[in-house]
Amino acid sequence: MKKANEPEGFSGFDRKCMFRAMSLARRGAGKTSPNPLAGSVVAKNTRIIGEGWHRRYGGKHAEPDALDAVLAAGESPAGADLYCTLEPCCFTAPDKHQPPCTDRIIKSRIRRVLIANRDPNPRVNGGGIRMLEQAGIAVQSGLLAAQGEKLNEGFFTFQRLGRPFIRLKIAQSLDGRIAAAGGDSRWITGEAARRLVHRLRSGHDAVLIGRGTALADDPELTVRLVRGANPLRVVLDSRLSLPDSARLLGLSDREKTLIFCAAGADPRRIAILQNRGIRVIPIDAGEGIGLSLQRVLDVLADLGVRSVLVEGGAEIFTGFLKQGLWDRLAVFIAPLVLGQGISAVGDLGIKAVKDALHIQDVSFRTIGDQALFEGARTASREGTRVYRDC
Amino acid sequence: MKKANEPEGFSGFDRKCMFRAMSLARRGAGKTSPNPLAGSVVAKNTRIIGEGWHRRYGGKHAEPDALDAVLAAGESPAGADLYCTLEPCCFTAPDKHQPPCTDRIIKSRIRRVLIANRDPNPRVNGGGIRMLEQAGIAVQSGLLAAQGEKLNEGFFTFQRLGRPFIRLKIAQSLDGRIAAAGGDSRWITGEAARRLVHRLRSGHDAVLIGRGTALADDPELTVRLVRGANPLRVVLDSRLSLPDSARLLGLSDREKTLIFCAAGADPRRIAILQNRGIRVIPIDAGEGIGLSLQRVLDVLADLGVRSVLVEGGAEIFTGFLKQGLWDRLAVFIAPLVLGQGISAVGDLGIKAVKDALHIQDVSFRTIGDQALFEGARTASREGTRVYRDC
Numbered sequence: 001m002k003k004a005n006e007p008e009g010f011s012g013f014d015r016k017c018m019f020r021a022m023s024l025a026r027r028g029a030g031k032t033s034p035n036p037l038a039g040s041v042v043a044k045n046t047r048i049i050g051e052g053w054h055r056r057y058g059g060k061h062a063e064p065d066a067l068d069a070v071l072a073a074g075e076s077p078a079g080a081d082l083y084c085t086l087e088p089c090c091f092t093a094p095d096k097h098q099p100p101c102t103d104r105i106i107k108s109r110i111r112r113v114l115i116a117n118r119d120p121n122p123r124v125n126g127g128g129i130r131m132l133e134q135a136g137i138a139v140q141s142g143l144l145a146a147q148g149e150k151l152n153e154g155f156f157t158f159q160r161l162g163r164p165f166i167r168l169k170i171a172q173s174l175d176g177r178i179a180a181a182g183g184d185s186r187w188i189t190g191e192a193a194r195r196l197v198h199r200l201r202s203g204h205d206a207v208l209i210g211r212g213t214a215l216a217d218d219p220e221l222t223v224r225l226v227r228g229a230n231p232l233r234v235v236l237d238s239r240l241s242l243p244d245s246a247r248l249l250g251l252s253d254r255e256k257t258l259i260f261c262a263a264g265a266d267p268r269r270i271a272i273l274q275n276r277g278i279r280v281i282p283i284d285a286g287e288g289i290g291l292s293l294q295r296v297l298d299v300l301a302d303l304g305v306r307s308v309l310v311e312g313g314a315e316i317f318t319g320f321l322k323q324g325l326w327d328r329l330a331v332f333i334a335p336l337v338l339g340q341g342i343s344a345v346g347d348l349g350i351k352a353v354k355d356a357l358h359i360q361d362v363s364f365r366t367i368g369d370q371a372l373f374e375g376a377r378t379a380s381r382e383g384t385r386v387y388r389d390c
Numbered sequence: 391m392k393k394a395n396e397p398e399g400f401s402g403f404d405r406k407c408m409f410r411a412m413s414l415a416r417r418g419a420g421k422t423s424p425n426p427l428a429g430s431v432v433a434k435n436t437r438i439i440g441e442g443w444h445r446r447y448g449g450k451h452a453e454p455d456a457l458d459a460v461l462a463a464g465e466s467p468a469g470a471d472l473y474c475t476l477e478p479c480c481f482t483a484p485d486k487h488q489p490p491c492t493d494r495i496i497k498s499r500i501r502r503v504l505i506a507n508r509d510p511n512p513r514v515n516g517g518g519i520r521m522l523e524q525a526g527i528a529v530q531s532g533l534l535a536a537q538g539e540k541l542n543e544g545f546f547t548f549q550r551l552g553r554p555f556i557r558l559k560i561a562q563s564l565d566g567r568i569a570a571a572g573g574d575s576r577w578i579t580g581e582a583a584r585r586l587v588h589r590l591r592s593g594h595d596a597v598l599i600g601r602g603t604a605l606a607d608d609p610e611l612t613v614r615l616v617r618g619a620n621p622l623r624v625v626l627d628s629r630l631s632l633p634d635s636a637r638l639l640g641l642s643d644r645e646k647t648l649i650f651c652a653a654g655a656d657p658r659r660i661a662i663l664q665n666r667g668i669r670v671i672p673i674d675a676g677e678g679i680g681l682s683l684q685r686v687l688d689v690l691a692d693l694g695v696r697s698v699l700v701e702g703g704a705e706i707f708t709g710f711l712k713q714g715l716w717d718r719l720a721v722f723i724a725p726l727v728l729g730q731g732i733s734a735v736g737d738l739g740i741k742a743v744k745d746a747l748h749i750q751d752v753s754f755r756t757i758g759d760q761a762l763f764e765g766a767r768t769a770s771r772e773g774t775r776v777y778r779d780c
Contacts (some may be wrong), residue, residue: 171550173746174721174763175735176566182741232617321727331564333723335749335765337711339738345565348729356563359725364754371754371761373564375725 010143014114017041017048017083018144021038022116022151024053024062025085030229031056033205034304036086036119036155040066040211042110044080049073057304063088063101067108078109085148087119087141090128106135116148120159147348154205154307157327163297165307166325168317169200170344171205171332177341178314183214185313185342190368193332195225200330204309206258206300210290210316211237220247221311232305236291236316238262240280241271254278258303260296293319318346321357324377329359331373400533404504407431407473408534412506412541414443414452415475420619421446423595424694426476426509426545430456432500434470439463439704443585445600447694453478453491457498468499477509477531480518492518496525505531506538510549544595544697547717553687555697556715558707559590560734561722565733568704575606575703575732579756583722585615590720592618594688594699596648600680601627602707611701622648622695625707626681628652630659631669644668648693650686683709708736711747714767719749721763 018041025039032038032054040062052065052071060068063084070077098102105113113132114385116353118141119125121288129139144301149156157165172178179185192270201207202223209221231379233248233256236255240261242249254277261270263282270280283295310320331344359375366372408431411507417431422428429450432440440463450458453474494723495503504524508531509515519529539546547555562568569575591597592613599611604625611623622637623646630651632639638647644667650759651660653672660670673685683748690698702709710716711743738745749765756762 123523172566174566174719174749175733176562176564180740180742180746184742184744186743310480319727321729322413324616329564329727334761335752335763336746337719337735337736337738337749338710338743338746339708339740340733341740343730343733344563347571347729350570350729350731353570353576353726353728354574356570356726356728358565359727362725362759364756365753369752371763373723373725373761387498 009140010114013046013159014143017043018085018114020048020051021083021085022079022144024051025151028056029194030055030202030231033057033154034158036152039060039085041083042066042070042077042080043083043113046271049075049080050077055160058097061089061098061101061110064104067104078113081112081114082110083149085116087117087126087128088113088132089119089123089124090131091123093123102131104375105132106137111139112138112140112148114143115139115143119206120156124291129245148285152313153327158301163325164205164300164305165327166310166320167204167307167330168286168310168320168326169197169330170312170317171334172344173334173336173338175337176343177340178312178344179216181340183216183342186287190370193367193370196372198223198225199228201231201309202226204231204307205305206232206234206308208236208308208316209235210313211235211241212315214242214246214248218247222251223390231309233257234300234308235259236296238265238285238291240265240273249273249276249278260291260299290315290319293323294323297325314342314344314346317344318348321345321349328374328376332372333371334368338372347360370390394703399530403436405531407433408504410438410441410505411473411475412534412537414441415541417474418444418446418594420621423447423696424548426542428452429475431473432460432467432470435475436493437699439465439470439600440467444510448487449490450492451479453676454494457494457627469501471502471504472500473504475506475541476513477505477507477516477518478503478522479509479514480521481512481513492521495522497529500527502528505529506534507531510546526739536685542578543717548691548696553715554595554690554695554708555717557590557594557697557718557720558700558710558716559587559720560702560707561724562734563724563726563728565727565729566733567728568702568734569606569732571730573606575731580760581762583757586762588613588615588755589618591621592616594621594622594697595695597699598624598698598700598706600703601625601631602705603701603703604632604636604638606703608637610641612641621699623647624698625649626686628655628675628681630655630663637757639663639666639668643671650681652681680705683715685711687715704732704734704736707734708738711735712738716767718764718766723761723763
């Protein structure tokens with residue numbers, strides 16, 4: 001089916017090939033950052049003759065991988081169509097591991113190149129398309145562009161905003177509590193929802209929690225219920241108060257645990273943690289009592305992190321929401337009513353409903369007896385009429 | 391399709407006829423209380439030859455209505471099957487307007503009677519079935535029993551618990567707020583959700599709100615967006631603080647507005663309101679600062695109210711939830727985040743997640759960009775495994 005905003009001129013077979021390229025791209029999940037995921041398909045006479053993807057950071061790009069597969073199968077790419085999830089690269093640089101894909105495409109005598117998204121990287125940004133067109137290759141872009149953006153939300157967000165993509169994952173009762181009045185947050189979740197959380201984690205470069213959540217839940221933040229790479233585990237713990245017995249400090253892949261503390265934190269505690277293989281990074285304090293979230297994101301970006309899943313608690317959610325440092329929400333709603341307790345979100349300075357954060361691109365689905373609400377950040381809700389509910 | 395817990399021996403045609411009888415029954419919605427809705431279908435050789443329903447309180451019952459329709463069509467009910475949403479009545483009493491339906495069914499030489507639910511009224515409760523069987527009529531009950539219970543949730547609840555059926559309808563933001571920090575609850579709802587609220591209202595004998603909601607929202611509590619009867623509008627306003635300008639006091643059908651006040655409320659104010667055609671009933675105070683909800687329900691039951699839609703605010707929701715005076719929840723979740731504000735539910739005395747109210751029979755659906763969560767009261771969540779979400 002043709003999508004509403006998709007340019008004309010694409011066939012059902014075109015869409016099929018691009019879908020395939022995107023699912024190939026996903027095979028690199030967790031291994032390509034800070035590079036984007038990329039997949040590629042070569043087709044001739046409505047038959048796929050080669051497939052490839054970017055397998056790991058620094059490795060071969062998707063397009064030469066697919067073209068190599070064509071040759072390995074004893075076929076010729078000459079006159080074929082090439083489907084690329086992302087605009088092929090067109091430059092060399094000292095910090096770049098691979099030669100320009102455009103050269104290889106031109107040499108292979110590809111007839112037509114179909115692209116989901118332009119590469120927003122200023123060193124490409126249409127340059128790859130121009131180079132192919134100058135070589136007489138027909139180029140069409142925008143095929144399944146929305147899906148392409150979703151495939152690389154971290155990469156695109158970083159290019160656009162200069163910070164990692166941020167998804168807030170909240171698990172709450174029907175009445176919006178993340179913990180009972182006594183502070184208890186021992187949650188009740190079906191296996192399906194837990195799997196989904198692990199799959200979410202595996203789709204991000206880093207998972208981030210605050211000190212309170214680390215102490216109250218003692219989580220592992222791993223993806224043990226699904227296949228995939230464990231993300232970097234980030235804890236904001238200004239005074240390094242996590243006990244030695246915390247699970248996060250005892251995992252076998254401890255180099256994937258990173259603690260941000262205040263600049264004035266106890267240096268002996270820093271040394272002890274580092275000796276255990278934990279990474280500890282002291283940073284300046286933020287506006288409130290906590291650490292500066294912007295500084296945290298800057299450091300994570302420098303470490304190559306392009307997407308962060310924020311898992312709580314309330315102070316952390318409130319901080320990210322209040323500073324506009326978020327892109328998508330995933331709220332798991334359990335069929336429980338807690339009454340008084342800890343709310344997921346604290347004071348955002350909102351005094352009237354008209355000033356509320358309006359979530360965009362809303363979707364709901366059920367997972368066992370829970371609901372998963374998903375949505376995106378937005379400035380306005382165009383096209384939605386406002387009524388009074390009475 | 392056969393339902394999991396349905397007895398054997400029903401055909402697809404049987405189910406079709408019972409569905410039809412139920413949709414006929416619904417035509418009496420809002421007009422039969424405190425009697426239940428009832429519908430009836432007469433069929434012979436897989437052909438429906440007569441249909442009837444209970445049109446209004448005191449009027450003809452569904453079975454004779456259907457049998458009359460058979461005769462009016464020039465057919466004979468002898469040897470036919472009779473589908474009844476509720477067990478036919480079998481008694482006469484000074485307070486009963488209609489003769490026993492069993493007599494008429496037996497005289498009509500019906501071959502088989504199919505029933506959704508037994509009538510829990512102690513004066514029937516299987517007596518109708520026995521009487522028919524003693525007359526040599528085959529009786530099968532339990533056909534679409536769950537749907538039958540839903541059709542008459544008020545009637546069945548009253549028979550079981552001696553109080554009206556209570557549905558709590560909460561409209562909240564994603565983070566569980568029913569109003570912003572400033573008290574503003576000017577809500578944003580699409581037309582589809584508003585229609586649904588009006589349909590919900592039309593399915594209840596009464597709509598109930600607290601003084602705070604009446605003052606803040608100044609609602610009409612009517613069903614003007616859908617076809618159906620306006621329910622009784624009930625306001626708990628212990629000190630009769632609603633201003634004369636309140637919409638609820640100015641509607642044309644003012645006799646459908648009922649205010650409960652404290653026993654010590656200003657008698658002059660009571661007189662003024664009653665002069666305007668508003669019903670005012672003083673009752674004792676409850677445990678807290680508000681009126682006794684149990685007393686309110688007792689009075690409503692005496693007035694023939696069998697179902698109540700409770701629309702807020704937080705104090706009212708909390709009271710009903712805390713005292714276990716509720717049967718179903720309908721929570722509209724808007725894609726908004728408010729941060730600090732008024733929570734839908736206050737202190738229920740719950741200190742740990744394991745003690746939370748676990749909602750049963752959970753369902754979610756989307757209405758425009760909102761979600762509607764529905765569920766029922768329950769003591770335990772059998773069959774659901776408990777995990778930690780970390």
